Amino acid sequence: MKLYLLFIFVSLFPLSIYASPTPADSLLAVLRSEIGRKNIYDKQKEEHISQLRQKLYASQSTGPEERYKATLGLFEAFKDYRFDSTFYYVRHLVQLSIQMNNPRRIAENRLRLGTTLITAGMFKETFDCLQGINERILDKSLKKSYYILYSWAWSDLSKYNADRIYAPEDMEKKFQYLDSAIALTTNGSFEQLILQAQQNPASGDDPAHYYEELLNRKLSEHEKAMVVTGLSRYRNGAEKVRLLAIAAINDIRTSTYRAQAMLDLGNTLYQQNKINDAYFFLQQAMDQANKFGSRMQRYQVARALPIVAAKRDLMAKRERQRLLFTLALVIVIMVIVGLTGFIIFVQLKKVRTGERIIRENNRLLAEKNKQLWEEGRIKEEYIGFFFGELSRHILQLDKLKNNVQRKVKSGSTDVALRQLEKIDIHEERQQLLYTFDRIFLKLFPDFVEAINSMLPEKDQLKPKVAGTLTTQLRIFALMRLGINDNEMIASILEFTVSTVYTYRFRLKSKALVPAEDFEQRILGIQIAD
Incomplete structure (x- = not known):
């Protein structure tokens, strides 16, 4: 009966999880999530x-027979859920077996009763x-279960005593009964390998x-879980945590409260100095x-x-001390930094004040340079223009003077007057x-x-x-050149x-911008580079 093989195993996920390992930390996160869902x-x-009660x-x-089933x-x-209810129903099974006068069932149910008692740590009973x-x-089948139960009882008693006097004797008896159980199994069977x-x-x-050999076989999901759990005892570090986390998750999902995985997981995490995790999972085990x-x-x-809790408290105390020291x-550092910062701030303020003055002076200088450049460009263009015009007019006047003088000297006064009339001042x-x-x-x-751009479309020039x-544009052009009078x-x-x-006032009144800004914006029109 494979029922009695469970004294050293807990339920796990299917082996597919073992075949495609999930990181231990991820599984611990899943386990915490599943603990929150255990009521479901x-x-x-x-x-x-x-x-079943119905x-x-x-x-x-x-x-x-129907009542028995x-x-x-x-x-x-x-x-695996409640000891008191398990104990209640296994006693009824024993009574029904006696009433039915079935010796095999009586022995079988007494073994079930023993299994129930050992799960509660009732060694004497x-x-x-x-x-x-x-x-x-x-x-043969019941005898095998009989030896397995004896092996289980001596094994747990050894763990309970945990001393150097009785524990070795208890373990020796465990192995003796285990060997007797193995002798009754079929060679190469799952049952034999798992006991070996x-x-x-x-x-x-x-x-x-033996576990690795079993993993290469075609097993049921429950058998795979048993094998992976057993294998976790021979693994270390993150791999051991991963396997125990899988087992604990399965216990939560199947409402298995007679389980060792959560306790082993807590102890393993404690050994790895993950105290907070160890304390949490040991609380769940309790x-x-x-x-x-x-x-x-x-x-x-x-x-x-208590050992984990004491170390957790000690760590918390040390952490508080480190926190206070920090x-x-x-x-202290903030005070030093504050004083240093204040000094730097004062100095920076002085530097920034100086920089602002320099920037303002540079800006004024740039504006002045730009203004001088514009004035230079304007003077360059218009001085050249006026010198050219004056030169042209002087030549014309000189030519006219010579012609008029010749005509007057020759007595051709009428011809001289006609030449003067040819000069068109308007043109x-x-x-x-x-x-x-x-x-x-x-x-x-x-x-x-x-x-x-500063005028409505209908009033644009x-x-x-x-x-x-246009005439109005010339007025503002002269203003842009600096002639404002x-x-x-x-x-x-x-x-x-x-x-x-009138021209100036009329155009300002039609402008889209404030009248006081209109002429100022005209002065801001940039000269071409």
Whole structure:
């Protein structure tokens, strides 16, 4: 009966998880998540048990065989879940076996009773139960289970004693009964290999070898879980944590509270100095032991948990001390940094004040340089223009003077007058203004667009001839050149002062920008590079 092989194993996931290893830290995270969901799994377990109880109640009106099967079903459901209920139903199985006068079932259920007692750490009661069984009447299968239960009992008693006097004797008896059980198994069977893996290490066999051999076989999911659990005892570090985490996750999902995986996981993490994780999982192991009701489980956890808790408290105390020291050090550093920062701040403030003054001076200098450059460009263009015009007019006057003098000396006064009448002053002025427009637009090619951008579309100033300016545009062109006096503008353009004023006022009133900003923006129109 494979039921009795479970005394050294706990349930695990299918072997596919072992074949494709998941990192230990990831599995621990999954385990924590599953612990938060254990009430869901327990509810499913309770629903299943409720159905079995209904089946037992229904069997009261039928024969003893149906009651036996229903009671056995409840025993199987409770054996890893609740000790008290397991104990209750296994006693009923014994009573039903006696009532049915079935010697084999009586022996079989006494073995089940012994198994239940040993799970709770009731050593005396377990040995009393075993001694009440007549070994000579057991068949091969029951005898094998009988030896396995004895081996289990001596093994747990050895763990409970944990001394140098009785524990070695208990372990010796465990191996003797284990050898007797192995002798009754079929050669090469799963049962034989799994028991051989528990033999005395002094025999020279490598227990991991049996597990690895079994892993190469086609096994059921439960058998795979048993093998992987056993193999975890012969692995170290992260691999051991990974295997035990898988087992503990399976225990949560199957509502298995008679389990060793959580305890072993906590102890393993403690050995790896992962104290907080170890403390958490040992607390979960204690919860499992309390829920199942096993004195042995509680004893095992109770021995480990205070040690881990004490080290956890010590670590917390040291951490607090380190934190206080660090805090004090940080405060001192902050004070030093604060004083240094204040000094630097004062110095930086002085430097920045100086930089601002320098930047402002540089800005003013740049503006002045730009202004001088613009003035230079304007003077260069217009001085050249006026020298050219003056030269042209001087030549014309000289030519006219010579012609008039010749005509007058020759007595041709009428011809001289006609030559003087040929001079068109209006045309000369228009030519002068055209030349002015051409030179200005060369210096300020975007001037017309800039003015119109500040005016509504209907009031925009559009010269009739490309490359020229309108009268209003010339007024503002002269302003851009720095001639802002209305009298001077009127003199240059041969207007009255009131006319110049009217043009300026009218255009400002139509502008899209504030009137006080209009002329200022005109002065800001950039000269072409």
